[in-house]
Amino acid sequence: MSDTHSTIDRTIDGVAKTIAEVLEKKKYSIDYYQREYKWESKQLAELVADLTTKFLDLYEPGHSRKDVAKYAGYFLGSIIISQKGSQPFIVDGQQRLTSLTLLLTFLRRLQQGRDDEVDVDQLIYSEKFGEKSFNLDVPDRTDCMKELFDSGAYEPRPDASESVHTLAGRYSELDELFPDELRNEVLPFFIDWLKDRVQFVQITAYTDDDAYAIFETMNDRGLKLTPADMLKGYLLANMEDGKPRTTANELWRKRLRTLDDQADDASSDFLKTWLRSQYSKKIRERKKGAKPEDWDRIGTEFHRWLRGAQDGIGLSSKTDFYEFVTRDLDFYSHQYERILRASRGTFHPDSPLRFVRYNSDLGFTLQDQLLLAPLRVEDSKQVIDQKLEIVGRFTDILLAWRIWNFRATAYSTMQYAMFNVMRDIRGLAAAELATVLREALLKIDENFDSNDHLHVHQQNRGQLHKILARITDHITVRSGLPSPYIELTNGTNVRYEVEHIWANHPERHVDEFSHEADFARHRNRIGDLLLLPKQFNASYNDDTYEKKLPHYYGQNLLAASLNPLSYEKNPGFVAFAKSSQLPFKPYKQFKAADVVERGDLYRDIAKQIWNPDDLPAVAKG
Structure with a gap:
């Protein structure tokens, strides 16, 4: 690896390591300028869903714990470490490692008191020179992590750092995200697999210069093309050369950069949400051995999916490819940007998009695909706002009813039902959209009248x-x-x-x-x-x-x-x-x-x- 960049001339190690090998009895620091933990609900939900779905595909009743050693592994990408003397610093990968630490902390508490408890303590914290500290050693997170470790809950002070608020928020969502079918006798099997079969490629450099040169090379110089890069390349290659291709390329870059300025990975999330909302026809059945369908494939490999689906979505001529970017992507990315702003920006109590904020505050990220589904490029501003308000209100009512009846609203619990709604409302006019969604609500048995004993508990x-x-x-x-x-x-x-x-x-x-x-x-x-x-x-x-x-x-x-x-x-x-x-x-x-x-x-x-x-x-x- 030492010849990948002209300034890298020292030893560079690249080794595949399991989560246990990366975290157990290790201490990592994070440089002050990249310390904030920023993962949102959607990213954590997708990580948990990916891990648990992959494990359930492998597990069979009747397996013994030792059979887990033969299960296929799961690759979580690369992490980059700068080894400064005896102290390793995380240059790239802290969002994933922090999220995994939260998941391990949750799993530790979930299995407490069981005879088959799997020891994960040393993946979370360890003792060195007589002092215990967390393996991701960031001082301003210590109080939060200690409370999550000891009691499973933490209320950040208003002046706490962004990371602390995010840590507490994401941890509080894990109980709903983690599937019920893994909470019984299968739980230790899953923890074994997570520790010893889920892997990273750990790239270790021995100076900051080398570590950041690797990071820049992988991310800025084309050696680590993202699915969005590969999708763009495919679309542009099928357009007329010259001005059409240049125009489409500039628009793509401008629109996706604008989204990424709103939130981390927003451009990738947009592409998944847009393609799912307009084109996915099937979702993986909820049974063992079922194959991923287009909804699932768009979530993991949308660039490959589109290559195989181009005829079905009307991409035949060079003009089709051009308009797919300059008309469709442009339109839906602007609406997605509005959704992002409504979900986290200035709150306007009279806006038709206020329901987007209400649903976002409940951590319900599946609303995005519902909101885009009925929209059409030819819709006027008034019609767009009507549709967004109708879908937002529908989602708002659905969530309120579920909360009132102690029903989960987590991503993993709701994704199948929300896919069906998304598919059924695709492209509908406002009046028909309202009728379909109202009828869908009236078919639900549980509403405010079905529970007379709503009460507060730790999880709700x-x-x-x-x-x-x-x-x-x-x-x-x-x-x-x-x-x-x-x-x-x-x-x-x-x-x-x-x-x-x-x-x-x-x-x-x-x-x-x-x-x-x-x-x-x-x-x-x-x-x-x-x-x-x-x-x-x-x-x-x-x-x-x-x-x-x-x-x-x-x-x-x-x-x-x-x-x-x-x-x-x-x-x-x-x-x-x-x-x-x-x-x-x-x-x-x-x-x-x-x-x-x-x-x-x-x-x-x-x-x-x-x-x-x-x-x-x-x-x-």
Whole structure:
């Protein structure tokens, strides 16, 4: 390898290594200028789905643990290490290694207490010179990683680094991403395979100059062509030479660069999303031995897939190839850019794309292919916005219903169903789109009426935070006040948390609950929950309801609606309560029956927010 770049003249090692060989009892540092961990929900979901799907293709009931040694390996690409004396630094690969460390930390906790537990501790942290530290040794992540390792949850401070917020966010998603079929007796088989059959090629240089020369050579000089590069080359080669090819090449570069400026790997994600949304007809069946179909192949090798599918998608002449880039890619990339901006940029509470933000805040990345599916190049701006709002509302309602009924919304759980929806709505006009999606919702058995016992627990606290934010936002905006959604979801300096109305003092409720466990279950019901600033909870957490009640009036309207003053001094709220016919009422005391009644109010509000009949109303304009 030493002759790949003119400045590389020292020893360079390139060796295939398993995850265990890369991580076990090793210590890696990351240079300060590339320390941020930036993987988003979609990237973690795809990694977990790829690993678990590959393993399930190999595993057979009746296999013994030793049979895993014969399973085919799985290649996760290359990582580049700069060895500075005794200390290795990661130059390329920290996103994957960090994500794998999170997955190993999750698997460690998942298998605790089992007789067949696989020891993965030394892949996560190790002891050196009498001190324990994490194998990916980044000081500002230590507290977060320690809490995730010890307790499986971490609440970052508002001023914490981007990496810490991302680490906590991605870890919280793993429980939904990891498939149920691997949580039983198969779990140690999967962990064995992950440790000892999943591999990297580790390239080690012994100076920073050499390490970065390799990195630049592989990424900037054509030695590591991406699937996007290969797709572009194929499309351009089939166009008229001269101005058409030059025009298409410039447009491709401009559009994909613009997307990558929005988010890491956004251009690659766009190409997968666009091609899936417009052209995929089948998805891999959910049974062992089923072959990958076009939806799956677009996700892993879209450049190869398109070569074989060109006739089916109408690429016959040089003009077809030219327009595929200058018309179709241009159109869909602009819409994808709008989706990206709506999902993470400035929030506009009146925008038809506000539902994209709501769904994105729940980590639901499968919405992107749904949003692009009905769009057509000839659609006007008004029609595009109608379609995006209809699909966004549909997804919003679907997620709310699933959360209300304790159903998973993870990528791996939802991808098959969302593929079917995507295929069914492809190219539909706005009115037909609204009809199809409304009918799809009405066929679902589980909605707000199918569960009377919604409660908070460790796994759904983040989701209920968003549900409560939407309920609070709805009554606030309908009462004539500005939207507080961004503030309630911690987009400002104020930290909001899901808080109980009842303090955790079962002895105050012995007249209604003879057992502490019954009190705890009732206290966790949705009707006993509010969103309040963390500082409020710090001040009044242990107070009785009667002592908290005056302070609730100064908080958001959902909390303030407990206080009689809201019905005397807030004409906007009173008018909304009357016009909406919602059963708002103040409570001087808050007893067990009141928790249930308050929960019924929340459900009635939710039915107004998440209403399938809103879809055809949008189509009518």
